[in-house]
Amino acid sequence: MLPAPAGRPSGGFPVVDRPGSPADAATPGLRPRQRTPTAPPPSPSSPVAPQPAAVHLDVAQADVPADVDLTAAGTRDWVHWGLRGAESTVRKRDGSGEIADEGGRGDRVGHDVSPETFSWRDGSPVTSSTATTTGVSACGVGSGFALAVDGGGEARTVRLYAGLWMARGRLEARLSSGGETTVRRLEDPHTTHTAEFTVRFRAPKGAKLLLTWTVEATFGGCGNVNLQAVALR
Incomplete structure (x- = not known):
């Protein structure tokens, strides 16, 4: 019996070279073990503007x-016109001051014949008023x-209390930043008619809501539009 070659056991199972051993690297025609590619680490996400x-x-x-409670309706600001004549205005005390009277065409006349009443408890220069029927009007x-009304970037609600007498009134609402003009009309050829116009808007800081309330047609006499109050919240 010949002696076993050096480095090999003399009996038992034959030795099988395993992949990855030095012998595997030296054997022609064998491919190296393939590994699943490792995904690159995620890049840090950029902040979303x-x-x-x-x-x-x-x-x-x-x-x-x-009866309109301006203190409740205008939690941010409110204005009432005509309490003591055509040039009289009362504002919310310590309000935001974001409602501006930009004038308009025609002569203003004070009146005290509004079908509805207006009250407040936080006014200036008149602290409080109960059930006044005053306002202002312009005819022709x-x-x-x-x-x-100032924008500010957030959603806001404006309530405009206005009316007419023997006329057709035209309300135009638009944003100073651009966009379409929204139009509403109110008409009564015989007597007085009033409305609460609720304007919900959102405009960028620095932009304004612009409102005009004008006589579009008259039906006799001094057909006019009138204005009582505006409230902002």
């Missing part, structure tokens, strides 16, 4: 409540009022 809020403008029309085609 906040998107500017979309502009918005919507106008609804309804009857005026029998093209006459009326122009108002502006």
Whole structure:
């Protein structure tokens, strides 16, 4: 019996070279063991810039409540016209001051015949008033009022209390930043008619809501539009 070659056991199972051993690397024709590719580490995400809020403008029309509580309706700001004559205005004390009277065409006349009443408890220069029927009016085609309300970037609600006598009134609402003009009309050829116009809007900081309330047609006498109050919240 010949002696076993050096380095090999003399009995038992034969030795099988395993992949990955030095012998495997030296054997022609064998491919190296393939490994699943390792995914690269995720790159840090870039911060997402906040998107500017979309502009918005919507106008609804309804009857005026029998008594309007301006303190409750204008939690941010409010203005009432005509308490002590055509040039008289009362504002919310410590309000935001974001409602601006931009004038308008025609002569203003004070009145005290509004079908609804207006009350407040936080006014200046008149601290409080209960159930006043006062307001201002302007007669003749093209006459009326122009108002502006600051935007600020967030959603806001404006309530405009206005009316007419023997006329057709035209309300135009638009944003100073651009976009379409929304139009609402109110008409009564015989007597007085009033409305609560609710304007919901969102405008960028520095932009304004622009409102005009004017006489579009008259039906006799001094057909006019009138203005009682505006409230902002």
